[in-house]
Amino acid sequence: xxxxxxxxxxxxxxxxxxxxxxxxxxxxxxxxxxxxxxxxxxxxxxxxxxxxxxxxxxxxxxxxxxxxxxxxxxxxxxxxxxxxxxxxxxxxxxxxxxxxxxxxxxxxxxxxxxxxxxxxxxxxxxxxxxxxxxxxxxxxxxxxxxxxxxxxxxxxxxxxxxxxxxxxxxxxx
Numbered sequence: 610x611x612x613x614x615x616x617x618x619x620x621x622x623x624x625x626x627x628x629x630x631x632x633x634x635x636x637x638x639x640x641x642x643x644x645x646x647x648x649x650x651x652x653x654x655x656x657x658x659x660x661x662x663x664x665x666x667x668x669x670x671x672x673x674x675x676x677x678x679x680x681x682x683x684x685x686x687x688x689x690x691x692x693x694x695x696x697x698x699x700x701x702x703x704x705x706x707x708x709x710x711x712x713x714x715x716x717x718x719x720x721x722x723x724x725x726x727x728x729x730x731x732x733x734x735x736x737x738x739x740x741x742x743x744x745x746x747x748x749x750x751x752x753x754x755x756x757x758x759x760x761x762x763x764x765x766x767x768x769x770x771x772x773x774x775x776x777x778x779x780x781x782x
Contacts, residue, residue, distance in 0.1 A: 663706075
């Protein structure tokens with residue numbers, strides 16, 4: 610399988626490299642340097658979030674009674690947390706996500722695109738230490754606690770800023 614996919618992977622890598630070269634050429638030709646890109650990046654930087662959550666599984670295609678029971682279980686967990694029980698303990702006891710018990714609901718830090726959109730929107734709306742209401746995604750009902758928010762360094766996000774700017778200034782050739 611790896612050998613069959615290798616030509617496609619190589620072609621895709623070459624295409625992405627070519628796009629980067631063309632974007633950099635457009636930026637250079639327009640006199641747009643890193644200081645401009647970095648200033649633009651500071652207006653809406655990429656984030657990396659550390660989130661602790663609990664999940665009660667319930668797919669949207671399940672019966673209304675099954676989904677209601679799952680939502681009620683999540684709401685009851687949220688009430689326990691609001692009453693002062695430690696989030697990690699409640700997550701370990703209630704979350705149905707594999708491994709949640711040992712991790713106490715702690716996820717690997719994620720950036721936009723790492724999680725489904727509803728989860729990402731809920732997480733970015735929180736301040737560190739804040740707990741979300743019950744949030745529904747395609748997987749079920751979640752409760753999130755934002756543990757930390759870090760700005761992704763410009764150097765790591767440069768291409769995501771440079772390509773749109775290059776598109777705006779246009780190809781000089």
